Amino acid sequence: MSDLDVRPEAVRTGGRDEVSAAPVREVLRARDVPLGESTVVRRLLPSLGRRMVGAWCFVDHYGPDDIAGEPGMQVPPHPHIGLQTVSWLHGGEVLHRDSLGSLQTVRPRELGLMTAGRGIAHSEESPADHSRVLHGAQLWVALPDEHRHTEPAFEHHGDLPRVTGGGFDATVVLGAFDGAVSPGRTFTPIVGADVTLRDGAEVAVPLEPDFEYAVLTMSGETDVDGVRLAPGSMLYLGCGRRELPLRAYGDAGFVLLGGEPFAERLVMWWNFVGRTGEEIAQASAxxxxxxxxxxxxxxxGPPLPAPPLPATPLKARGRTR
Incomplete structure (x- = not known):
């Protein structure tokens, strides 16, 4: 998925200086961003006060949208470097095409994982014959320096490992959770898990104390460590937790994102993740x-042109504003 802002902000992020070693409860505010011809997403990361969660550096939540008789998602070809994209659906379908020749329809609870590496282009669209409801999240993972020039690749995994417990069910999207490991390729210690809670469930899911975490709520209302969250909300949790207490008000679902705090400082601009402004400018040109x-x-349709670079130099410094 693309950042379609015609005047994208340069995001300076990464480094561990501002990572709290203790648990926190920080609600991240979303902003509405048009995506393509007919989709509006809620952008939750990067936000004004929080730029990364582990290696996760970008989170959009969209839907549930009624797209019956509508084109649905239509994101023209656009480029990426230095990251992985994770397509995750709760409803509908997304047709992925890329410059490697990949052609894949991604459906709910299937992993579409694209490693941009040194450079790839792709498009995403709702198929002509699509479901009535479109609901999902698009996430980016920053690649560490030693792997950010790797060869581009696309993976599709329709059968992901699951973890079940009293009142909850979790699908392991990326990385490892409670002993289960996703088949998706990763380059840093990371976790992405889609968790479903039954009405009235009160559970505590296990966490790694050295990871920082956030929760993206997808459906229903969930109490996350004492903070009640509506759908489309994101709660940053910091580090230092061994478990996360949860309570569901009705059937509910969320995506747990976490990972070892990302040590390197990055520049994010438009659809690129790099280390210097010069690198970003070269990719754009x-x-x-x-x-x-x-x-x-x-x-x-035609590809998206890269928008003009900002007048001020792009620099990498810090993970929060």
Whole structure:
């Protein structure tokens, strides 16, 4: 998925200086962002006060939207470097195409994982024959320096491991959770788990104390460590936890995101994650010149041009504003 802002903000993030070693309860405010022709997403990360959770550096939540008789998601071809994209659905379908020649329809609770590495282009759209409701999240994972120039790749995993307990069920999207490990390729210690709670469930799920965590609520209302959250909310939890107490008010679902705090300082601009402004500017120029990223075939429309770079230099410093 793309950041379609025609004047994207340069995000300076990474480093461990501002990571709390103790648990916190910080509600992150979303902002509405148009995506393509007919989809509006709630952007929760990066936010004004929080830039990363482990290696997770971008979180959009969308829907549930009634797209009967509508085109649904329509995101033209666009480039990425230095990251992985995670497509995660609770409703509907997304058709992925990329410059490697991948063509894959991703459905609910299936993992669509694209490793951009040194450079890839892709498009995402609702198929012509699509379900009535579209609901999901798009997430990015920053690649560490030693792997950020790796060869691009796309993975699709339709059968993911699950963990069940009293009143909850979890699908392991990425990394490891409670002993279960996702088949998706990872490059840093990380976890992404989709958790479903039954009405009235009161449980405590296990965490790694060295990880920092956040919860993205997808449906229903959930009390997360004493904070009651509505759908489309995100709660940053910090580090130092061995378990997370939860209570569901009706059937509810959320995505647990976590990982070892990301040590490197990054520059994020438009659809690129790099280390310097010069690197970002080069990738932008190459995309607009039709170089480096290859061609996405089959999408009915032109690719997105990279917007103008900001007037001020792009620098990497800090993970919060």
């Amino acid at each position: 190459q995309w607009n010149a039709g170089e480096r990223f290859g061609t996405v075939h089959g999408y009915a």
